[in-house]
Amino acid sequence: MDSNEPMLLLSSxxxxxxxxxxxxxxxxxxIVVSLFHIVSGIFEAIQSYAISLGLIQKYSSVDIEKLRCLxxxxxxxxxxxxxxxxxxxxxxxxxxxxQVGLFDSQGxxxxxxxxxxxxxxxxxxxxxxxEKDISPDRKExxxxxxxxxxxxxxxxxxxxxxLLKRHLKTSHPEKDxxxxxxxxxxxxxxxxxxxxxxxxxDLMLVYGPVRSHLGFPAWRxxxxxxxxxxxxxxxxxxxxxxxxxxxxxVRQNYGV
Numbered sequence: 001m002d003s004n005e006p007m008l009l010l011s012s013x014x015x016x017x018x019x020x021x022x023x024x025x026x027x028x029x030x031i032v033v034s035l036f037h038i039v040s041g042i043f044e045a046i047q048s049y050a051i052s053l054g055l056i057q058k059y060s061s062v063d064i065e066k067l068r069c070l071x072x073x074x075x076x077x078x079x080x081x082x083x084x085x086x087x088x089x090x091x092x093x094x095x096x097x098x099q100v101g102l103f104d105s106q107g108x109x110x111x112x113x114x115x116x117x118x119x120x121x122x123x124x125x126x127x128x129x130x131e132k133d134i135s136p137d138r139k140e141x142x143x144x145x146x147x148x149x150x151x152x153x154x155x156x157x158x159x160x161x162x163l164l165k166r167h168l169k170t171s172h173p174e175k176d177x178x179x180x181x182x183x184x185x186x187x188x189x190x191x192x193x194x195x196x197x198x199x200x201x202d203l204m205l206v207y208g209p210v211r212s213h214l215g216f217p218a219w220r221x222x223x224x225x226x227x228x229x230x231x232x233x234x235x236x237x238x239x240x241x242x243x244x245x246x247x248x249x250v251r252q253n254y255g256v
Contacts, residue, residue, distance in 0.1 A: 044239065052237045059241055062245050069199050071201035077208075078231065091240055098141075100143070103148070105215045203247045204224050206227065
């Protein structure tokens with residue numbers, strides 16, 4: 001017998017025990033994380049239910065004036081459930097939200113906008129609503145904008161052409177020292193010229209399986225806070241109210 005065989009056998013046994021230990025550790029961690037998510041989900045459901053019933057006093061009032069514009073981003077699959085979208089809009093109207101931008105990448109909701117507006121009492125199309133009509137003093141109604149991925153492309157191209165033409169007219173290449181910078185106000189002005197009324201959301205609620213803005217026009221996300229709300233199928237009024245209440249309770253330091 002080779003004198004090295006016992007050592008090789010021992011080494012093999014130790015390796016097998018080590019692999020088994022790592023496998024058990026991985027399974028244990030997986031169980032702990034799964035239990036944590038289950039417990040968190042149960043707690044969130046109970047809290048949401050309590051908020052809906054008005055049992056948690058701190059959520060009984062929301063300073064809705066701080067939320068000038070809300071964006072709701074929907075995964076393409078959940079966007080097909082128009083009934084759920086209508087229910088969500090009715091909840092937002094009840095909370096007091098005045099302006100909502102509904103986004104899905106393919107524009108499915110835009111195709112159903114007439115039906116959605118009809119099913120949500122007091123709703124109007126944002127493009128047909130004046131700024132005075134969506135002011136915080138407006139007690140009832142909700143203005144809705146329907147947005148898709150293709151909406152930003154044409155507007156940004158036209159705005160970029162306007163900015164380029166103005167730059168070429170006003171700049172002097174021979175004296176250019178690199179001081180010609182396009183600012184946010186320049187972009188807003190150019191977009192207004194091409195007829196694109198810019199509504200930058202203060203808060204974005206994402207309904208879908210992925211923690212992403214799902215293609216929402218990036219040039220509108222300047223100071224937007226993004227919150228992932230999970231599946232639209234399991235949406236809860238309490239969770240919606242909690243997300244909006246949390247946003248309105250945070251001090252905003254930009255622009256100071």
